[in-house]
Amino acid sequence: MADRVYYYKLVTKHALKTPLTYAACSGELLYKRVVVTVRRQKAVAIVIERCREDDEELIALLRKGIQIKTIEYVLDEHALLSAQDVRLCEWMGRYYAAFPSETYGLFVSFADAWLKEKHKNKEHKNQSDPPQAKPPSTAVLDQNHNQLAIVLNDEQTEVYRSICSELDRFNVFLIKGVTGSGKSYVYLKLALELCKRQKSVLILVPEISLVFQMQTLFLKALPIEQIALFHSKLTPKNRETVLATVRMGRARVIIGTRSALFLPQLTVLSLIIVDEEHENAYKNSSAPRYHTRDVAHQVARFRNIPLIFGSATPSLETYYAATKPTHPLSTHLPPTQPLSQVKTTTTQKLAPNNDNKRHVSSTSRLRYYVLKKRYGKVHLPTIYFNQNKILSGRISVFTKKQINQAKPSSANPAVAPSYPPSAETNLTLFSAQVIKKIEHVLAEKGQVIVYINRRGYSATPLCMNCGYYPSCPNCTVSLTYHKAQQKLRCHYCGYNEVFKKSCLKCKLEQFSYPRYGTEQVVGILRELFASTAIERFDSDELTTAKKLEARLKDFSAGTISILVGTQMLAKGHDFPAVRLMVMLYPERTLLLPDFRSYERVYRELVQASGRAGRSKLQGEVFVETTFANDPLFRLVREGRFDDFYQSELIKRQVNFYPPFSKLVRLVLRGEKLPDVKETALKLKQVVLIYFKASIAARKTQIIGPQPCLIERIKRYFRYHLTIKTVDTKAVIPMLHTIKHAHSSKKKVFIEIDIDPIDLF
Numbered sequence: 109m110a111d112r113v114y115y116y117k118l119v120t121k122h123a124l125k126t127p128l129t130y131a132a133c134s135g136e137l138l139y140k141r142v143v144v145t146v147r148r149q150k151a152v153a154i155v156i157e158r159c160r161e162d163d164e165e166l167i168a169l170l171r172k173g174i175q176i177k178t179i180e181y182v183l184d185e186h187a188l189l190s191a192q193d194v195r196l197c198e199w200m201g202r203y204y205a206a207f208p209s210e211t212y213g214l215f216v217s218f219a220d221a222w223l224k225e226k227h228k229n230k231e232h233k234n235q236s237d238p239p240q241a242k243p244p245s246t247a248v249l250d251q252n253h254n255q256l257a258i259v260l261n262d263e264q265t266e267v268y269r270s271i272c273s274e275l276d277r278f279n280v281f282l283i284k285g286v287t288g289s290g291k292s293y294v295y296l297k298l299a300l301e302l303c304k305r306q307k308s309v310l311i312l313v314p315e316i317s318l319v320f321q322m323q324t325l326f327l328k329a330l331p332i333e334q335i336a337l338f339h340s341k342l343t344p345k346n347r348e349t350v351l352a353t354v355r356m357g358r359a360r361v362i363i364g365t366r367s368a369l370f371l372p373q374l375t376v377l378s379l380i381i382v383d384e385e386h387e388n389a390y391k392n393s394s395a396p397r398y399h400t401r402d403v404a405h406q407v408a409r410f411r412n413i414p415l416i417f418g419s420a421t422p423s424l425e426t427y428y429a430a431t432k433p434t435h436p437l438s439t440h441l442p443p444t445q446p447l448s449q450v451k452t453t454t455t456q457k458l459a460p461n462n463d464n465k466r467h468v469s470s471t472s473r474l475r476y477y478v479l480k481k482r483y484g485k486v487h488l489p490t491i492y493f494n495q496n497k498i499l500s501g502r503i504s505v506f507t508k509k510q511i512n513q514a515k516p517s518s519a520n521p522a523v524a525p526s527y528p529p530s531a532e533t534n535l536t537l538f539s540a541q542v543i544k545k546i547e548h549v550l551a552e553k554g555q556v557i558v559y560i561n562r563r564g565y566s567a568t569p570l571c572m573n574c575g576y577y578p579s580c581p582n583c584t585v586s587l588t589y590h591k592a593q594q595k596l597r598c599h600y601c602g603y604n605e606v607f608k609k610s611c612l613k614c615k616l617e618q619f620s621y622p623r624y625g626t627e628q629v630v631g632i633l634r635e636l637f638a639s640t641a642i643e644r645f646d647s648d649e650l651t652t653a654k655k656l657e658a659r660l661k662d663f664s665a666g667t668i669s670i671l672v673g674t675q676m677l678a679k680g681h682d683f684p685a686v687r688l689m690v691m692l693y694p695e696r697t698l699l700l701p702d703f704r705s706y707e708r709v710y711r712e713l714v715q716a717s718g719r720a721g722r723s724k725l726q727g728e729v730f731v732e733t734t735f736a737n738d739p740l741f742r743l744v745r746e747g748r749f750d751d752f753y754q755s756e757l758i759k760r761q762v763n764f765y766p767p768f769s770k771l772v773r774l775v776l777r778g779e780k781l782p783d784v785k786e787t788a789l790k791l792k793q794v795v796l797i798y799f800k801a802s803i804a805a806r807k808t809q810i811i812g813p814q815p816c817l818i819e820r821i822k823r824y825f826r827y828h829l830t831i832k833t834v835d836t837k838a839v840i841p842m843l844h845t846i847k848h849a850h851s852s853k854k855k856v857f858i859e860i861d862i863d864p865i866d867l868f
């Protein structure tokens with residue numbers, strides 16, 4: 109036996125593009141990590157396949173007389189992956205044009221730290237076998253189940269029953285529930301049902317803070333040892349503990365952020381829930397740039413298990429999939445039609461309007477449920493749009509594009525942007541009406557949330573004398589002023605410098621601070637409400653999971669009266685004592701050159717307002733705006749959410765954007781602009797080879813190459829090429845050609861982004 113040689117294919121980050129073939133004397137290495145030498149370097153690798161004797165590649169290698177290197181030693185006692193995990197890696201490799209090292213890297217760590225650690229263990233030779241899995245007894249579960257009376261309302265019960273009857277196979281469900289409708293209680297009840305059947309549930313949430321919130325709810329019904337938490341901020345040691353718990357089948361409920369999708373060996377997994385399905389945090393920002401929603405869909409399909417999407421504001425793509433007629437409307441570019449014409453056609457509808465009935469669609473593959481009532485007799489907040497008369501006409505909203513276009517005045521003072529006087533920085537930011545409202549709520553010991561989607565003190569500190577503003581030396585963006593630290597920071601590359609009060613150009617001390625962020629808003633509020641506890645909730649303040657948890661606790665306990673936060677705060681949190689939500693000027697986002705900008709603002713409005721009045725006290729939302737008559741705001745005010753979706757869908761169809769086309773974005777970056785431009789033009793030629801016919805048939809549009817909205821980040825010049833197509837068959841072969849022709853040694857790097865969430 110000892111003479112027999114086995115051949116394996118393995119993946120390591122040291123060989124990017126294809127699996128490598130190695131030999132070993134053991135036949136038991138499949139899905140374990142091993143150490144091998146690649147290009148004279150020791151490397152951690154994962155074994156993904158045992159070669160069959162008739163493997164053509166292997167035979168070819170042996171025939172050529174190439175000596176196949178041997179595996180040096182094995183790191184894992186147990187297999188780390190299952191066949192299903194491998195299948196998912198292969199699917200992701202194809203769909204996202206990702207290399208094996210990128211996809212397997214999601215499941216296992218190739219970190220070299222393992223080399224040292226395992227050596228140490230080998231010396232001690234006292235490794236004990238992990239304790240065997242003991243499935244929790246059903247008796248305990250039943251007891252717990254009885255202890256907690258989860259009372260669902262009629263709507264929730266109907267959804268629960270309907271999903272419960274189809275838990276044994278692949279199905280996709282969308283639960284669109286107004287904020288506070290108690291979607292999580294439906295999840296909990298379903299999870300308990302599956303626990304009784306000795307199965308487990310994976311619940312994905314977009315943010316780490318929501319992992320803890322979901323855990324708190326589940327602890328009401330399940331013992332702590334049956335709930336595993338998984339997110340990217342776990343220490344390596346905790347990570348190993350969670351992995352072991354999952355591997356041994358002890359965890360019945362796994363709550364995690366997107367990385368939890370790649371927990372290896374979730375053998376008894378029988379339901380996946382993607383909560384807050386619309387969140388951008390579900391998109392991975394580095395290769396492979398996967399979307400959690402789509403990967404979860406594949407996992408559920410491969411395993412033949414149900415998948416639930418939950419949201420108060422489903423993404424347009426998911427909403428369309430849930431409500432579209434059986435026959436898709438558009439399979440090619442629509443006839444050119446001016447957008448203005450479409451906007452006025454209010455009667456035009458793409459799908460049946462489900463506003464007035466609870467709708468369980470039977471024609472679409474995605475089952476659609478609507479929860480219209482808030483859980484526990486709580487009413488939805490009233491939303492007011494307050495036209496700020498003082499600022500109207502005076503305030504200008506600057507987009508990054510406008511700022512990019514205006515060169516820093518040190519280069520050419522003549523083109524410095526003409527910012528408005530410091531109107532934004534003074535107390536008129538809050539109208540008298542809103543100030544009165546806040547006073548009233550505070551007097552009654554209620555809590556207030558102020559939402560502003562920008563951090564720092566001022567995104568563009570501006571010299572009032574000469575128009576100079578500090579900009580990042582590495583990126584084409586202005587530097588944000590952080591007052592407490594007296595620092596200027598770039599939010600794109602992390603560059604920072606000390607803030608100097610005198611202007612670099614004219615030496616005068618006349619800075620104003622427009623484009624205010626959370627820090628400035630806190631300052632203004634502290635002036636207005638001197639004796640009130642006012643704190644910030646953004647990523648500058650809450651740098652660790654611990655700090656974040658502490659601040660959430662303080663706010664829940666009532667020691668903070670006003671919390672000023674970014675979108676971090678607007679997501680899914682539950683604060684019963686919040687009576688008033690103030691949103692500051694959401695219209696800034698509308699001006700971004702992004703086809704999703706209306707969807708973003710709509711989502712911000714609905715989600716953020718959902719944080720108010722989550723108890724029996726009626727909540728109120730005040731939106732300070734200079735655009736009170738915008739049609740979007742009218743729809744939100746009148747609660748016509750389905751009409752919003754319909755009008756957006758029409759715009760998307762006219763402009764050939766998702767869900768009516770597939771979007772692929774190729775971003776090129778390099779240190780020298782001419783190189784980037786040249787590569788971009790060559791890249792377009794490659795793309796044209798694949799899409800020439802479908803462009804002629806009006807099934808594909810190519811935009812660019814053109815400079816990205818932010819032309820330079822981290823010293824790299826950026827160009828992009830965007831492909832909108834319904835000719836999806838050509839996409840994968842094209843991307844694989846590009847990916848494989850590309851070498852990391854080249855001067856220009858190409859990022860492949862399938863289904864991008866933004867085009868900046």
Ligand SMILES: [Zn+2]
Pocket residue numbers: 571572573574575576611612613614615616
């Ligand atoms: Zn100046």
Ligand SMILES: [Zn+2]
Pocket residue numbers: 580581582583598599600601602603821822
């Ligand atoms: Zn920068």
